[in-house]
């Protein structure tokens with residue numbers, strides 16, 4: 001950066017009432033100053049000013065009250081699974097349409113992996129976390145093998161977008177290099193970083209976390225739609241003939257990354273954004289809810305839906321707002337380009353009230369004990385109301401969703417390990433294998449099925465039937 005543009009940048013911050021960002025500029029060496037200027041150049045001061053203006057005084061955000069008007073709220077309609085009363089012929093038709101789209105190379109995979117993973121407390125990118133029972137294969141390896149299996153089945157390579165953030169980009173890329181891209185063609189893996197937003201205090205002043213460093217953090221998983229476009233990844237997909245993106249979160253190894261029926265429903269409905277719902281396990285389960293608000297599909301977070309509504313039952317005695325969102329979507333590429341570009345319909349930002357370490361006027365680092373500032377984040381499901389012809393289909397929890405969020409307890413490595421084994425036990429049973437299982441449906445020993453051996457019950461049965469001699473399943477068995 002030339003000193004002229006540096007001066008202009010400092011001046012624009014001063015004019016915007018954010019001159020404190022350069023408070024220590026005179027004391028910094030060349031490197032410190034240039035990294036401070038580079039971070040400052042990422043900030044859209046007009047956008048920040050209007051966010052502070054519209055969001056900061058909204059006390060309901062910090063007090064946990066509902067931030068949206070829920071008048072007329074209804075459950076969103078969804079397509080039930082055949083075993084839950086859905087139309088089996090329609091699911092078959094969708095599956096075939098999805099398989100055609102895959103054979104035509106129209107689908108890319110997309111994992112968002114830019115989060116901080118603070119609850120898990122794992123050093124390093126969450127995708128590197130060892131998730132499987134026998135091999136301790138990382139989440140990234142599980143996904144890579146699912147993509148390899150699907151590519152082989154449909155005879156087309158499936159490009160894989162991986163969104164990182166400045167916190168983990170270098171470590172993520174190195175992990176793939178060190179592991180030879182888990183057998184994927186290197187040109188099929190497209191990394192890009194999501195954007196960042198500065199943290200501010202209650203008056204909207206940008207905080208520094210060191211004299212030469214602005215307190216910046218990733219702009220939320222909703223930042224993925226912008227980043228797909230601004231990184232050039234969307235353009236790369238276009239040139240490969242891709243027109244839809246299968247989206248999931250890095251913490252869920254059970255996810256069916258490439259689900260032909262889901263893709264088919266998206267195609268048959270010419271949907272701009274399709275979603276999978278999982279029926280809530282119990283009324284107050286902490287997931288978002290697919291709802292219909294003002295005629296638009298919308299996800300309402302559990303914190304915004306009063307408990308009485310979460311506990312309502314419908315005429316069949318089922319939870320009325322049962323459609324839980326598990327962050328599994330298919331996006332039409334043109335829709336992403338429309339939302340992620342500079343056009344209208346950009347995603348809103350939400351405020352998160354957090355403890356943010358900052359340097360005070362004397363240059364001393366303060367680590368607050370209570371939330372002292374705000375971060376701005378976008379949520380991917382906020383794209384839903386903008387989508388034309390959105391589709392929601394039902395998924396089976398046991399085949400779709402077991403995230404690793406917490407170090408212990410619910411949604412932890414231990415619960416996920418059990419859910420993986422439980423799924424393989426079900427597949428084995430379908431193949432006629434008799435395994436000793438306890439009342440939870442799990443074996444007392446660890447074993448594992450790689451997605452390269454089978455990535456679904458049908459694939460497992462077919463593969464198992466073709467094996468001669470059949471292997472013994474026991475402690476440490478790895479089917480690969």
Ligand code: UTP
Pocket residue numbers: 112113114115116117118119120126163165194218219220221223248249250251405
């Ligand atoms: P979470 O909401 O679970 O957040 O992200 P997290 O940062 O991973 O974990 P905690 O809350 O600090 O414990 C859900 C998904 O969205 C991605 C995460 O990587 C994960 O796949 N994500 C989240 C991003 O890619 N970028 C973000 O800015 C936030």
